[in-house]
Amino acid sequence: NNHKSDSRGALIVLEGLDRCGKTSQSSRLLSFLERLGYLVESWHFPDRNTGVGQMISSYLANEAQLDDHAIHLLFSANRWEKRSLMETRLRSGTTLIVDRYSYSGVAFSSAKGLDIEWCKAPEMGLLAPDLVLYLDIPPEKAAERGGYGGERYEQLEFQRKVAHSYQLLHDVSWKTVDACLPIEDVEKQLGEMALDCVTTCQKGKALSQLWS
Ligand code: NYM
Secondary structure (H helix, E strand, O other), X not given: OOOOOOXXXXXXXXXXXXXXXHHHXXXXXXXXXXXXXXXXXXXXXXXXXXXXXXXXXXXXXOOOOOOHHHHHHXXXXXXXXXXXXXXXXXXXXXXXXEEOOHHHXXXXXHHOOOOHHHHHHHHOOOEOOXXXXXXXXXXXXXXXXXXXXXXXXXXXXXXXXXXXXXXXXXXXXXXXXXXXXXXXXXXXXXXXXXXXXXXXXXXXXXXXXXXX
C-alpha cells in the first residue's frame, strides 16, 4: 500500500426501507472488499450499544414513549457520538460500510410529519458519505418479504411515507440499485460502485460535511 498522506478510506452508506436487504448486502460488500485486501469495517446506525442507543432501542421496541422531536435528536446524537471515531478510521485508511445514516434519520422522522429542514439541521457537520447506495424496493414488495419484526415503523402504510421522504433526499453521492433483482446481481452492482469509490478516496479526496 503506497499511502499518500491524503489517502483515506471511503465512507459508504447503505439506505433503504426496512426489509430491502441492506443488512445482508452490507456483509457481502464487507467480504468483497476484504477479499481485495482493503481495510474495511461494517457499521450500523442506530448503534444500540451506547447509552443513547439503548434509549433508542427501547423506543423502537415500544417499551418507551418519546416525543417525535426528542427521538429524532437521540438518533442524531447517536451519530454524533461516533463522529470522531469515524473520522479517525477514515483518515487511517479504513473504509466504512454504514448500514443507515442521516438519510434514515430524516426520512423516518419527516414521514411522521416533522419539517424536513428541521430534521436535517442536527445532522449538519456530520461527515458526508462519499457514496450512498439506495436499495430501491416498492414498499409492498418489502412487506411481502415478511419478517417485519414488529418494531415501531415496520408497517406498510408508514413505509410508503418513508419511501416518499427518501425521494426528497437524493443528491450527487446517491446511486440507486434495484433491490428486487436477484441477491447476487445486487451484490455485484454494489461491489462495482463501492470499489470505484474506494479507489477514488485512496487517491486522495477531501472529506466533506453534511449537508452540502
Ligand atoms: N431509524 C434509523 C430512524 O428512525 N432514524 C435513524 O436515524 C436511524 C438510523 O430505526 N426502522 C429507524 C429505521 C428502522 C429502525 O433500524 C431501526 P435497524 O436498521 O432495523 O436497526
